[in-house]
Amino acid sequence: MAIINISNLVYTYPGASKPSIDGLSLTVEKGEFVLITGPSGCGKTSLCRTFNGLIPHFYHGELSGQIIVAEQDIISKQTFDMAKHVGLVFQNPENQLFALSVEKDVAFGLENLGMNREEMRKRVDWALNLADIYNLRERSPHEVSGGQQQRVAIAAVLAMQPEIIVLDEPTSFLDPLSAERIFEVIYKLNQEQGITVILVEHRLDLTAKYANHLVVMDKGKICFEGNPRNLLCNEEISHIGVGIPKATLLYKKLKTAGFNVNQQTPLSSDELADQLLKALKT
Amino acid sequence: MITIDNVHYSYASNIEALKGVSLTINDGDFIAIMGQNGAGKTTFIKHFNGLLKPTSGTVHVNGIETTKTSVATLAKNVGFVFQNPDNQLFSETVEDEIAFALKNFKYDKKTIEEQVTWALDFFSLTQYRKTSPFLLSGGERKRVALASVLAWNPDALVLDEPTIGQDHEQKEKLRQFIIQLHAKKKTVIMVTHDVEFVAECNPRVILMRDGKIIADGIAKNILTNPTLLEESSIVLPQIAQIFTKLYPLGLPTDIIDITEAETILLAANAKKQEQLT
Numbered sequence: 001m002a003i004i005n006i007s008n009l010v011y012t013y014p015g016a017s018k019p020s021i022d023g024l025s026l027t028v029e030k031g032e033f034v035l036i037t038g039p040s041g042c043g044k045t046s047l048c049r050t051f052n053g054l055i056p057h058f059y060h061g062e063l064s065g066q067i068i069v070a071e072q073d074i075i076s077k078q079t080f081d082m083a084k085h086v087g088l089v090f091q092n093p094e095n096q097l098f099a100l101s102v103e104k105d106v107a108f109g110l111e112n113l114g115m116n117r118e119e120m121r122k123r124v125d126w127a128l129n130l131a132d133i134y135n136l137r138e139r140s141p142h143e144v145s146g147g148q149q150q151r152v153a154i155a156a157v158l159a160m161q162p163e164i165i166v167l168d169e170p171t172s173f174l175d176p177l178s179a180e181r182i183f184e185v186i187y188k189l190n191q192e193q194g195i196t197v198i199l200v201e202h203r204l205d206l207t208a209k210y211a212n213h214l215v216v217m218d219k220g221k222i223c224f225e226g227n228p229r230n231l232l233c234n235e236e237i238s239h240i241g242v243g244i245p246k247a248t249l250l251y252k253k254l255k256t257a258g259f260n261v262n263q264q265t266p267l268s269s270d271e272l273a274d275q276l277l278k279a280l281k282t
Numbered sequence: 283m284i285t286i287d288n289v290h291y292s293y294a295s296n297i298e299a300l301k302g303v304s305l306t307i308n309d310g311d312f313i314a315i316m317g318q319n320g321a322g323k324t325t326f327i328k329h330f331n332g333l334l335k336p337t338s339g340t341v342h343v344n345g346i347e348t349t350k351t352s353v354a355t356l357a358k359n360v361g362f363v364f365q366n367p368d369n370q371l372f373s374e375t376v377e378d379e380i381a382f383a384l385k386n387f388k389y390d391k392k393t394i395e396e397q398v399t400w401a402l403d404f405f406s407l408t409q410y411r412k413t414s415p416f417l418l419s420g421g422e423r424k425r426v427a428l429a430s431v432l433a434w435n436p437d438a439l440v441l442d443e444p445t446i447g448q449d450h451e452q453k454e455k456l457r458q459f460i461i462q463l464h465a466k467k468k469t470v471i472m473v474t475h476d477v478e479f480v481a482e483c484n485p486r487v488i489l490m491r492d493g494k495i496i497a498d499g500i501a502k503n504i505l506t507n508p509t510l511l512e513e514s515s516i517v518l519p520q521i522a523q524i525f526t527k528l529y530p531l532g533l534p535t536d537i538i539d540i541t542e543a544e545t546i547l548l549a550a551n552a553k554k555q556e557q558l559t
Contacts, residue, residue, distance in 0.1 A: 013417070038449070039449040039450075039452075040419055040421025040422055040447060040448060041418070045419060091447065092368065092420065094366070094368075145319050145320050146366065148319060148320070169420070172443075172446045172447060173365065173443070173446065175318045175475045175514075176477055176517040177318070177512070177515040177516060202447070202450065203478075205478055241450045242449075242450060243450035243453070246520035246540060249540060250524070253544045254547055257544070259547065268520075269520040269521075269527070270527070273527035273528060276524070276528060276531075276547065277528060277530070279551070279554075280528075280551065281531075282554060
């Protein structure tokens with residue numbers, strides 16, 4: 001079942017001379033883990049803003065086409081109507097945090113849903129623990145580091161348990177191990193609770209292995225779309241500035257040089273190491 | 283040259299962010315400072331141009347103690363590009379943003395024009411010359427911040443997370459540029475979590491943890507040490523991960539470069555094929 005259906009979307013920000021999204025159609029099935037990548041300025045963030053109606057309701061501008069998310073027509077719904085369906089984590093966490101304490105920031109969305117106190121307490125603690133910031137719950141979100149702020153923003157969205165989580169480079173300020181932990185948490189939510197995940201990332205090294213639907217954008221359009229294993233061995237994809245994971249690159253180099261590796265394109269170092277161990281074992 | 287001697291730094295809230303750090307950065311050094319969130323990396327580099335002054339200990343920039351001069355004076359020598367471009371950008375157009383410091387340093391009109399044009403071109407920002415930086419994407423704003431500092435050509439550059447939000451092509455350009463600066467004997471210091479970028483740049487790596495320096499050495503040694511990296515919440519670069527797993531084959535494990543990896547694996551394969559026949 002499609003949970004997102006965008007057709008022929010064209011969107012121009014107020015005052016901009018050309019559209020940021022320029023004739024884009026996308027279908028996302030419920031439960032998919034979608035990875036969106038592409039050169040900076042290609043429209044990834046703008047696309048994310050349409051999923052809960054920030055575009056066009058907050059940013060205004062000119063829009064044509066259709067956006068259906070969780071059976072709601074975005075254009076006729078308000079952003080707050082979408083909050084329980086779609087959770088958004090932005091690139092820059094400072095833009096998203098405002099409460100006096102980390103805990104209050106995480107609870108804010110739940111308060112707005114009118115959830116009872118006990119249930120709210122449970123949810124907030126659950127989300128704080130998942131994001132590994134329980135010990136920061138009484139600190140001001142503006143006093144903690146950039147990476148920690150990113151976790152607060154993620155916890156606030158996790159607490160809402162939305163059907164769709166949209167994350168726009170959610171771990172860019174985090175150290176690699178913390179980033180990996182966050183991706184693991186998101187992947188687990190996707191696998192175990194069937195939450196649809198849309199992740200915007202340049203660093204496919206860290207993320208390609210989680211995705212089952214890769215979308216490559218350029219100049220406001222989708223130029224490649226499909227299973228990451230098939231797409232990442234496509235030559236053309238490297239020409240539009242997509243950073244192919246090192247393990248995948250090395251695999252391609254070895255294959256080209258006549259090394260008899262497995263037919264399955266590896267997406268992580270573990271996958272390639274296993275193939276190489278088998279091939280080189282004496 | 284930047285000399286840091288036994289620096290401690292505490293924020294007003296009494297949190298000790300630096301707990302006795304000493305380091306000598308020579309002219310022309312290329313350094314990556316890595317470590318987990320909250321290790322004190324940003325606090326540390328803010329001492330390099332006097333934005334922060336040590337609670338105890340000393341920092342000398344080209345022989346001048348940072349407590350005895352102004353940030354404005356130090357800035358001409360040590361250019362700083364922050365983690366979050368939004369903390370740095372304020373002008374109405376990209377062009378004004380890049381020209382701002384040049385004007386402050388009282389360069390003549392012609393030099394300003396040349397430097398601005400060069401920086402716009404280098405960072406693929408020419409088309410946004412008259413655009414407000416706030417209408418640009420996150421990655422583009424980061425480039426404006428970089429361009430605005432590189433335009434005045436400081437002797438030392440401090441880059442806090444320069445690759446955040448940058449696509450593959452921009453990262454490659456940044457890498458080329460850093461290599462060019464390095465070749466011109468400029469000092470480049472970057473704080474980054476991007477292990478793949480560090481593996482490609484191959485600088486001297488300094489690991490920080492809990493307000494202290496815990497390791498200092500060449501990238502190839504530090505980035506292939508799983509115990510050290512895990513303590514710093516850093517994962518091994520993918521190539522190093524692969525060679526760590528290939529340990530049973532008796533291949534070297536200190537590999538971070540993809541070309542070197544290819545050579546070793548092809549040789550191992552040839553050897554195996556030979557044994558088979």
